[in-house]
Amino acid sequence: MRYKYIFFDLDHTLWDYHANSTLALIQVYNKYKLNSNFSSVDEFIAIYNRYNDELWDAYRQGNIKKEVLRYKRFDLTFREKGIIDTELPVIIGDLYLEITPRLNTLFPNTIEILDYLAPRGYELYILTNGFLKTQETKMENAHIDKYFKHIFSSEELGINKPHKDFFHWAVSSIHARKKECLMIGDDENIDVGGAKDYGIDAIWFNPGNDEISDRALKTISDLSELKELL
Numbered sequence: 084m085r086y087k088y089i090f091f092d093l094d095h096t097l098w099d100y101h102a103n104s105t106l107a108l109i110q111v112y113n114k115y116k117l118n119s120n121f122s123s124v125d126e127f128i129a130i131y132n133r134y135n136d137e138l139w140d141a142y143r144q145g146n147i148k149k150e151v152l153r154y155k156r157f158d159l160t161f162r163e164k165g166i167i168d169t170e171l172p173v174i175i176g177d178l179y180l181e182i183t184p185r186l187n188t189l190f191p192n193t194i195e196i197l198d199y200l201a202p203r204g205y206e207l208y209i210l211t212n213g214f215l216k217t218q219e220t221k222m223e224n225a226h227i228d229k230y231f232k233h234i235f236s237s238e239e240l241g242i243n244k245p246h247k248d249f250f251h252w253a254v255s256s257i258h259a260r261k262k263e264c265l266m267i268g269d270d271e272n273i274d275v276g277g278a279k280d281y282g283i284d285a286i287w288f289n290p291g292n293d294e295i296s297d298r299a300l301k302t303i304s305d306l307s308e309l310k311e312l313l
């Protein structure tokens with residue numbers, strides 16, 4: 084057996100971020116009766132997603148702080164529809180972050196592949212750029228926490244994937260050799276590129292389209308394809 088340590092990214096790889104975020108936004112929309120301001124829940128979600136993506140880019144570039152991002156995405160969404168309110172975006176921003184990690188939609192075959200890997204002697208780890216407490220809540224609610232030996236979160240180290248130091252931290256903490264490790268993630272730069280630059284093999288999980296990665300050992304569109312390799 085070549086690989087012994089399997090590193091999974093969490094968001095958009097095992098935990099279906101998009102599906103869970105959409106469900107949380109629907110709850111927020113209904114609770115605050117936003118139908119008086121938006122033509123439909125789809126419109127609300129579309130505007131929110133647009134600002135959320137823009138603000139995440141700004142966050143990744145170090146231009147805004149996470150505490151600002153969490154309410155600003157709602158503030159801008161509301162302003163576009165003429166709602167000017169200093170408190171509402173903060174209240175809703177907090178509510179959204181409270182609801183979302185409790186939702187538990189996983190990508191198809193997540194449990195199946197974890198059930199397949201665990202008894203075969205692989206050690207499973209999560210390598211995430213998310214907040215530790217949030218990620219723990221998501222994993223507990225989705226009943227996948229039991230499969231993993233440890234969560235390596237960038238919040239704890241203060242350095243994000245794709246930085247080499249992040250991967251080095253994980254590999255050295257578990258006393259692994261690079262060639263025994265395999266990274267699986269949905270982000271071609273952060274997960275695949277980061278792992279590859281550090282010197283460990285990676286699988287690109289790309290369920291959205293037919294694109295393949297040159298840097299990945301293999302590109303998969305369904306988690307069950309990992310069985311062919313492991």
Ligand SMILES: [Mg+2]
Nearest residue numbers: 092094095269
């Ligand atoms: Mg991800």
